Amino acid sequence: MKDDDALANNPQVSQKALEAIHGQLYGWALTRCGFDRSAAEDLMQEAYVAVISGAARFDNKSSLKTFVFGVVQNLARSRFRQIAVRMRLVTSYAADTEDAGAGGAEVDDKESRQVWKAVEALPARQRDITELVFCREMTIEEASAVMGVSVGTGRVHYDRAKKALAGKLTALREID
Amino acid sequence: MNDKEVKQELREALQMMQGDDVPEFDVLWASAVAQHRASRLRYQRFAGFATAAAIAVTAFMIWPLNGNNGTASYLTEEDLMSSTQWLAPSDVLLPKHQYDIYGELPVLIETNDVDEGSLL
Numbered sequence: 001m002k003d004d005d006a007l008a009n010n011p012q013v014s015q016k017a018l019e020a021i022h023g024q025l026y027g028w029a030l031t032r033c034g035f036d037r038s039a040a041e042d043l044m045q046e047a048y049v050a051v052i053s054g055a056a057r058f059d060n061k062s063s064l065k066t067f068v069f070g071v072v073q074n075l076a077r078s079r080f081r082q083i084a085v086r087m088r089l090v091t092s093y094a095a096d097t098e099d100a101g102a103g104g105a106e107v108d109d110k111e112s113r114q115v116w117k118a119v120e121a122l123p124a125r126q127r128d129i130t131e132l133v134f135c136r137e138m139t140i141e142e143a144s145a146v147m148g149v150s151v152g153t154g155r156v157h158y159d160r161a162k163k164a165l166a167g168k169l170t171a172l173r174e175i176d
Numbered sequence: 177m178n179d180k181e182v183k184q185e186l187r188e189a190l191q192m193m194q195g196d197d198v199p200e201f202d203v204l205w206a207s208a209v210a211q212h213r214a215s216r217l218r219y220q221r222f223a224g225f226a227t228a229a230a231i232a233v234t235a236f237m238i239w240p241l242n243g244n245n246g247t248a249s250y251l252t253e254e255d256l257m258s259s260t261q262w263l264a265p266s267d268v269l270l271p272k273h274q275y276d277i278y279g280e281l282p283v284l285i286e287t288n289d290v291d292e293g294s295l296l
Contacts, residue, residue, distance in 0.1 A: 006209050015205065022201040027194050041199050048208035053215075112192035115185055134183045135190045166177045169185055173177075 009054025013064060018051070021065050024136055028069055031131060032076035047071045062145050066138070069146040073128075118168040126161035129154055 007013050026044060033039035047068065050056040056071045058064060119127055125147060132143035144154030 006205075006212075018205075019201045022204075023198045026198050027190070030194055031190075035193055037197070037199075041204065044199070044204050045208045045211065048205060049212050049215075052208055052212045112189040115189035116193050119186065119189075130186065131190070134186045162179065162182065165182055165186070169182060170177050 006052050010051055010056075010058055012058045012060050013051060017064050018048075018068065021068065024065070025068055025072060028131075028136060029072050029076070032072060043072060043075060046075050050075065063142065066142045066145050069132070069136070069138075070148070073146055073148070114172055115169065118165060118172065121168070122161055122164060123157075125149065125153075125157045126164065129157045130161045130165060133158060 007015060025047070026040060029040040029043045029047070030037065033043060047056075050071055051058070051068070056067075056074075058067045062070075119130055122130065128147050129140070129143050132138045132146060133140060136143075138146070140154050140158050141151050143158075144151045147154065149157070
């Protein structure tokens with residue numbers, strides 16, 4: 001098999017289009033894996049394999065970005081779910097015990113960590129829609145498609161997440 | 177805090193958490209292609225092996241043993257007598273019911289009467 005016909009099972013997808021959203025997709029995979037880079041790379045590779053093999057077929061019903069984000073989300077839910085949950089538990093435990101933000105952690109910026117901790121404290125769907133809409137330039141409709149929920153449900157999660165986050169971030173600012 | 181401020185703060189936080197290191201697309205893509213190719217090859221090998229094994233088992237089961245071509249055969253008396261080998265007949269020919277000669281045979285009539293000069 002030549003590299004040119006790698007996408008023979010998914011003729012609607014082009015390698016260049018995938019390359020254009022690669023960075024955003026990696027960011028999405030990274031948050032799915034609790035910021036574990038090697039796990040995120042594995043997840044990305046699995047997603048690309050799913051696209052190449054045709055296990056995930058793009059039919060132009062949504063944008064390519066929505067489709068690929070959905071593939072990553074589904075893979076993360078299945079194969080990486082247990083690992084991610086464990087990792088999140090370990091990470092949150094570590095963050096609680098080393099609250100001063102001393103060495104060892106990859107991210108030094110304490111404020112960013114606290115902000116993102118506020119996001120991670122949200123329920124899973126609220127967390128996902130917050131990230132997709134606020135940080136990944138998606139509409140609520142697209143984000144709902146990635147999450148596999150109806151637009152109405154997506155709106156409700158988005159609304160609740162926004163209110164919860166605004167409250168938490170305001171409280172954070174007051175403490176600072 | 178309005179939506180814009182929340183959005184800005186989240187983006188900055190996520191940017192800090194993520195960092196700027198993104199693995200190269202070409203590297204990940206090449207790995208994915210190689211992984212797909214390897215799994216396809218593995219599947220083809222497995223399918224080939226399974227097919228060969230199935231053919232072998234089927235052939236072994238239907239292949240006539242000892243040169244027997246599947247038609248009924250029998251030994252002539254001449255063949256049997258001129259041969260130094262002899263195979264016992266199959267047990268299939270033996271009667272399944274073993275008679276109890278004391279219990280099952282009819283009791284002989286014990287009499288000395290004669291009928292037309294013959295013993296009954």
